[in-house]
Each structure stands twice: as C-alpha cells, then as structure tokens.
Amino acid sequence: MSGSISSFSVIPVRKEPAEQSEMETQILFGEVFYELEAVQGWRRVRLAFDAYEGWIDEKYMVATPDREIELWNSSPGILVTQPVIKLIREPEKSVQYVPAGSRIAFNGEIRNSFSIGNREYYYQNTTPERKPELEEVARGFLNAPYLWGGRTFMGIDCSGLSQLVFKLMGYPLPRNASQQIELGKMVSFVEEARAGDLAFFDNEDGNIVHVGICLGNGRILHASGEVRLDHLDHQGIFSQEARKYTHHLRVIKRIID
Helix, strand or coil: CCEEECCCCEEEEECCCCCCCCEEEEEECCCEEEEEEEECCEEEEEECCCCCEEEEEHHHCCCECHHHHHHHHHCCEEECCCCEEEEEEECCCEEEEEECCCEEECCCCCCCEEEECCEEEEECCCCCCCCCCHHHHHHCCCCCEECCCCEECCEECHHHHHHHHHHHCCCCCCCCHHHHCCCCEEECCHHHCCCCCEEEEECCCCCEEEEEEEEECCEEEEEECEEEEEEECCCEEEECCCCEEEEEEEEEEECCC
C-alpha cells in the first residue's frame, strides 16, 4: 500500500472520483495518507490520523518510501496551533502558508528545516510554543465560514471544528459527529458542562446532525453558517441573533477527564 506525506497546504477529499463530487474532508499539510485504489486521474486514500477514506486528484498522491514516512512520524516537530503559519520553500525561497492542525517534523540536519519528498522547507520561528488552553484554541476559529468537509480557518464544518480543536490539544477524534458521540462519558445536566465537553444535537428522526464545543457557563462554540458563540441550555442552542433555538440537544459527552 503506497503512502504519502502531504506537502500541499490542503488537499480536498471527495466522496466520488470527480471534481463535481462533494468534499467530505481535507488532508492538511504534513498528514500521512495511503492509497487504496486507483482509477483514471484519481486515487482513493485513507488518512492515517482518523482512518477516513475518500478520493483525491492523483496529482496530490506523491508516493513516499515507508522509511521516509516512519522518519517523519518519529521525528520531533510541532503541531501548528495558529490559524496559519508561513513556510519558506527552497530553493526558490517562495512562501507557502499552512493551516492549524498541520504537522511539521524536523527530519533534517538543521533544526528549523525539513523536507517532504524532494521539497525542502525552512520554518522561521523555532521558539517552542506553549501549549494553549482549549478555549483559546477554540475561539481562534471564531467567524471562520462554514464549509462542508472543511478543516481549516478558511472553511470548516461542525465535526471538523471539534476534531481539529481536540487534535491541537493532543486528543485524536474521529471525523464525523456520529462517530464522536461514541466517545467519552455522559454529562447528566447541562449545568455541569465544562470547557472541552462536546454537545451533540439531533434532528426529528433522531439522527445526530450537529456537534459543538462547550466552553462552560452556558456557552457553546459551533460551526453553523460560521463558527459562532451561542447559548446552550437543556433544550439546545439558542441563537441571540436569530432569537430562537436552532439545534435540539441530544447529549453532552466528556472527552477530557
């Protein structure tokens, strides 16, 4: 099974092998993925981070030796927590911006340089970053537009938001809300919800259709139209802007003890 390390800032992953097919998720810079199947111009891949499968354009599939992937995974590096950071790509010294959630592994001889395949990069900021608080990370996505399948500040969906925030805090989550709800312990009362708990919401058929991140004191951060901060109570999400309840609460789960 051929593997690859993404050297692209964001790779769209589609439901079917066609540009017109809906985007279901994205592969971020430095994430590892593996080829499962090939058709003309397309590759079906599985992400190493969350085992999500989908189709990418074949130009994004740069076959990488297993040893190089092992070195990338084992090398020290950083997880990008800022909305975007700037990399310098050698030898032309061009700029490449990569989003939060990307991973940089310093696999070269120089502390602030690294390579992916035949591409070499230089990261200007080598100062170790402090581990941010969950609310600080979550609020960093405020006002990001909603994008089905998105996982970046430039566009993100509800479960992509919870997955990415928890990834930055060191807690891997599966991609979809219907999978995330299987994790953690139930919180009995909404008044007991604290920062980092996940609230799940269902539709009239009882299907889980939305997830948001509790911030405590009746506040919830979620992606609906844009990433926004709203009020949460035992009924669900109340939008001050719309002056109505927009999502029906199903359950709150505690992921981080």
